[in-house]
Amino acid sequence: MASHSAHKRWLKISALVIGFFGPALTLGTIPATNELARLGLDILTWPVDGFPSYSSEEIRFLSALTGGFLVGWGVTIWMLSSLVYDTAPEAVRRSVLYGALAWFFVDSFGSITSGHWPNALWNVLVLLMVVGPMWRPADPTSLNREGIHS
Numbered sequence: 001m002a003s004h005s006a007h008k009r010w011l012k013i014s015a016l017v018i019g020f021f022g023p024a025l026t027l028g029t030i031p032a033t034n035e036l037a038r039l040g041l042d043i044l045t046w047p048v049d050g051f052p053s054y055s056s057e058e059i060r061f062l063s064a065l066t067g068g069f070l071v072g073w074g075v076t077i078w079m080l081s082s083l084v085y086d087t088a089p090e091a092v093r094r095s096v097l098y099g100a101l102a103w104f105f106v107d108s109f110g111s112i113t114s115g116h117w118p119n120a121l122w123n124v125l126v127l128l129m130v131v132g133p134m135w136r137p138a139d140p141t142s143l144n145r146e147g148i149h150s
Contacts, residue, residue, distance in 0.1 A: 002133035003142035004089060010132040011081035014096060017129045019074025026067030029060045037063055046118035073099075093134050100130045 002010070021040075028037025031054075038054045045051060052059055077096055085092045104127045111119035 001136060001139040004138045005142070007089065007093060007134055007138045008081055008085050010134055011077055011085060011092070011096065013132065014100075014130045014134075015074045015076075015078035015081065017074075017126070018077065019071050022067040022069075022071030022074065024067070025063045025070065028054055028063040028067070034060075034063075044119040044122050045116040090137055093137060097131055097134055100127055 024036050024040060027033040034054045038052065039048075041052050042048050042050065054060060054063075080092045080095070104123050108120035108123045111117060111123070
């Protein structure tokens with residue numbers, strides 16, 4: 001069973017994993033810097049075949065929106081780990097876990113129904129990276145061993 005401090009560290013990892021995708025997608029809005037976003041989406045929609053091209057205004061706009069949402073979600077998790085976790089560890093853990101599961105099911109459903117099922121497989125890997133040891137509550141005795149009191 002993971003300790004309180006291990007969960008708190010993993011929340012930071014979750015924030016970074018989620019937040020990483022934001023700037024990459026936002027840079028996809030600029031033709032001179034869109035290759036990382038284009039290649040990333042090309043890999044997620046396997047096989048690598050040049051789709052999407054990032055040539056349409058619509059995909060660049062959706063990339064901007066998605067980039068902003070992901071940065072905001074990452075910052076929110078970082079702040080929860082820094083400002084709230086010591087006071088309400090189980091509430092924060094459940095919030096992040098349920099939020100990640102909601103993303104996973106909606107994103108995977110949309111990927112499958114839009115004909116891009118390989119992304120649903122990638123989502124499993126991202127879900128595991130985001131949730132990590134937070135599938136289960138932290139060891140309650142770790143609070144006393146680590147000198148953390150709520």
